[in-house]
Amino acid sequence: MSKRTQSVRNLFAAGPDEAPTADTRQPMQRVASGAVRSLKDTFSEVERDYEELKQKVADGALPIDLDPSLIDPSPFADRFADQDASAVEALKASFLEHGQEIPILVRAHPTEIGRYQISYGHRRVRAATELGLKVKAYVRELSDDRLVVAQGIENSAREDLTFIERSMFALKLEEGGFERTLIQTALSVDRQEASKLINVGRAVPGWLAEAIGRAPKIGRPRWQELADGLKNAGAESKARKATTDKSFGHKTSDDRFIAVLRAIKAIDRPSAEKTPVLSVKSAEGTKIATLAVSGRVCKIEIDRDRDEAFAKFVMDRIPDLYEKFRQTEPGSEG
């Protein structure tokens, strides 16, 4: 750090009120020596630097240290609370080792003087709070629109929001009266994706999403499947019952999702999830084939070593069998 920067910082730290006043300098002007003139020039320069610095802080171009207790979360939360403890722990370790390398972005609280609202950096604030440290923050004037866009851009840069977190964030923005185009920008998605996110957000009750958690391995199709399932009568109470199960809290978030989905689907297809593996035997008692029903497929398995030819024989006749099936099963055509 240069001496001049240091002097500017010291001046900034002391504040303008403590700078020498014009009156105190008056007698020195009578001594028009070169040294004094040089000192005056330097002072003017420092004063200009101070004004520049003040402007940069006001513009949010330079970070300042804030007490985390003065910082409130974003009014448009984009992630579930208490679901990313490991990430906060990692941040705490990083803070202790390197300090806070990346400042957060806040705006002045619109209704409470002296407080701030986060645009992005919730986890950094939490880490700083737990460590009893101040948090480096850019303070900018942000409208609601700019706040959520900045928030969304930061999140998509990290790509660490799960589908349901993005879905709930999108719904929050939609309910907050934001334009679709802004929601698309904030989430870096096209209109189709934004539409799907919002619809899933609407279909999945907040309490259920919170109970399941981030479900990092569960993507749109399966959340969509759950959302569709929840439209059936009684599905929500089944889901609620699943979340009160003793083992529910011990499962991972992904497993909690699967448990709820299974509970919901048990209404629609009671046999599908419970069907055991069925086997067919010959007259001599030899196993010919087995039928295994999983989430999406029915799998018929035939022993290759013994019956590969038979498997081909069956395959050849499947079209005929399927036709006969369609003629005999009234509900089989859709």
Added chain:
DNA sequence: GGACGTGATGATTTGAGAGA
């Protein structure tokens, strides 16, 4: 006509299982 919703599809990624 523009905004939105929804289903379908192809490309890519991921994970499990088989075989060397």
Added chain:
DNA sequence: TCTCTCAAATCATCACGTCC
């Protein structure tokens, strides 16, 4: 244990229908 294959899952995009 490593490599390969294949199925499942996800994501992005397209196409079409509906509504205002």
